[in-house]
Amino acid sequence: MTDLLVLIPDFKALGIELATVLMFGSLLLLLLTGMPLAFVTLLVALIFALGWFGPGAVPLIVSRIFSFVNSFVFVSVPMFVLMAAILDRSGIAKDLFDAMRLVGGRLRGGIAIQTLLVAVVLAAMSGIIGGEVVLLGVIALPQMLRLGYDRKLAIGVCCAGGALGTMIPPSIVLIIYGLTASVSIGDLFTAAFFPGLMLACMYAAYILIRAYSNPDVAPIPEVGEIPVAEKLRLLKGLFLPILVVVFVLGSIYGGIASVTEASAIGVLGVTLSTIIRREFTVKLIMGAAKQTLSTVGMIVWIGVGASALVGVFNLMGGIRFVQALITGISDDPTVVILFMMLILFVLGMFLDWVGIALLTMPIFVPIVIQLGYNPIWFGVLFAMNMQVSFLSPPFGPAAFYLKSVAPPDISLGEIFRALLPFIMIQMVAVAMLIIFPGIAVS
Numbered sequence: 001m002t003d004l005l006v007l008i009p010d011f012k013a014l015g016i017e018l019a020t021v022l023m024f025g026s027l028l029l030l031l032l033t034g035m036p037l038a039f040v041t042l043l044v045a046l047i048f049a050l051g052w053f054g055p056g057a058v059p060l061i062v063s064r065i066f067s068f069v070n071s072f073v074f075v076s077v078p079m080f081v082l083m084a085a086i087l088d089r090s091g092i093a094k095d096l097f098d099a100m101r102l103v104g105g106r107l108r109g110g111i112a113i114q115t116l117l118v119a120v121v122l123a124a125m126s127g128i129i130g131g132e133v134v135l136l137g138v139i140a141l142p143q144m145l146r147l148g149y150d151r152k153l154a155i156g157v158c159c160a161g162g163a164l165g166t167m168i169p170p171s172i173v174l175i176i177y178g179l180t181a182s183v184s185i186g187d188l189f190t191a192a193f194f195p196g197l198m199l200a201c202m203y204a205a206y207i208l209i210r211a212y213s214n215p216d217v218a219p220i221p222e223v224g225e226i227p228v229a230e231k232l233r234l235l236k237g238l239f240l241p242i243l244v245v246v247f248v249l250g251s252i253y254g255g256i257a258s259v260t261e262a263s264a265i266g267v268l269g270v271t272l273s274t275i276i277r278r279e280f281t282v283k284l285i286m287g288a289a290k291q292t293l294s295t296v297g298m299i300v301w302i303g304v305g306a307s308a309l310v311g312v313f314n315l316m317g318g319i320r321f322v323q324a325l326i327t328g329i330s331d332d333p334t335v336v337i338l339f340m341m342l343i344l345f346v347l348g349m350f351l352d353w354v355g356i357a358l359l360t361m362p363i364f365v366p367i368v369i370q371l372g373y374n375p376i377w378f379g380v381l382f383a384m385n386m387q388v389s390f391l392s393p394p395f396g397p398a399a400f401y402l403k404s405v406a407p408p409d410i411s412l413g414e415i416f417r418a419l420l421p422f423i424m425i426q427m428v429a430v431a432m433l434i435i436f437p438g439i440a441v442s
Contacts, residue, residue, distance in 0.1 A: 082267050086267070096237055115140040134162075159418075248266040391423050
């Protein structure tokens with residue numbers, strides 16, 4: 001340990017300005033080597049803790065990490081991930097998509113609208129983005145391509161619709177923000193519900209405008225009248241998913257259960273759905289458990305690393321330094337908010353949203369409160385900004401999720417080009433939330 005300390009320079013002598021530049025420069029360089037974000041943040045946190053405070057700072061890092069993982073609300077994260085994993089392995093999503101034929105009918109662009117509706121229901125069931133994009137890519141994309149839909153429109157709908165889980169409760173993004181910003185997750189869910197539906201409606205409006213301005217973009221499928229017996233069979237596919245959504249969100253909004261308790265209700269509801277549908281098997285539940293362990297492990301490790309780094313940076317006085325820099329940009333609070341949105345947008349092109357939330361929110365939220373804004377509103381704004389990060393190149397995860405299940409002739413470049421109109425719609429939604437904060441909080 002003594003030999004290690006000899007190799008670490010005295011960062012305190014550099015001053016907080018140079019130390020900040022060195023810290024984030026080393027973060028960037030290490031990330032470019034391909035090291036996982038969690039390990040990079042932990043390594044940088046340890047080096048700067050030893051270089052600024054000495055060995056006595058290590059227990060402080062441990063206590064910071066413990067406070068992050070010890071939150072009771074954090075239990076809801078693996079529960080919602082498990083819900084998504086079970087959905088991923090069951091036929092619930094496919095039956096839900098088939099049932100939405102009753103809504104699409106002979107509407108031009110109806111299959112794309114049908115896909116969006118399925119995305120909204122799936123988002124309200126689990127709040128996990130990756131699984132939704134993959135499900136839509138497997139179920140909806142081949143059908144739209146077979147019916148002659150414009151390839152870019154079909155690709156964009158699957159990716160943008162699948163990413164709605166960022167906004168629509170129970171969103172994991174909102175849960176992590178609530179933990180980081182120390183605000184009510186139930187209030188975040190209430191505030192985000194309408195903006196999430198608003199964004200889905202903006203997507204639907206874009207689809208209809210494209211479809212009716214150019215009929216070749218979204219042909220109407222040649223289908224006959226659906227018999228009553230078939231309609232009843234299709235309606236059965238809506239019953240269980242809607243019931244799960246009502247129980248999960250209804251228990252939260254009705255004050256019957258906390259977010260953590262509602263997540264357990266959701267897992268129970270989805271599991272019972274697979275039993276009723278005679279799909280429940282040991283293989284299904286084991287596969288879902290393994291997927292949950294992998295996903296939650298990634299979130300926890302990123303959280304541990306980011307918490308350690310932010311804790312060390314805060315003890316160094318770095319958070320106060322950065323806050324002073326940001327607030328010194330302009331006397332206009334709107335300009336400061338726009339600058340923070342720009343930072344989040346740039347970070348979203350390269351980093352995972354968990355890391356972005358845990359690294360930036362301890363700095364941004366106090367500024368937001370100081371400027372007189374509601375942190376609940378800012379949480380919704382943050383989630384809307386993360387919508388953009390899920391689609392934006394070069395590392396938009398939604399594009400990579402879809403590529404994993406898309407036909408081989410669809411390239412990653414084509415997927416990113418297809419997402420550009422939807423990214424523009426998301427930016428309009430961000431602007432609307434800034435101009436009209438009452439959309440999220442009244």
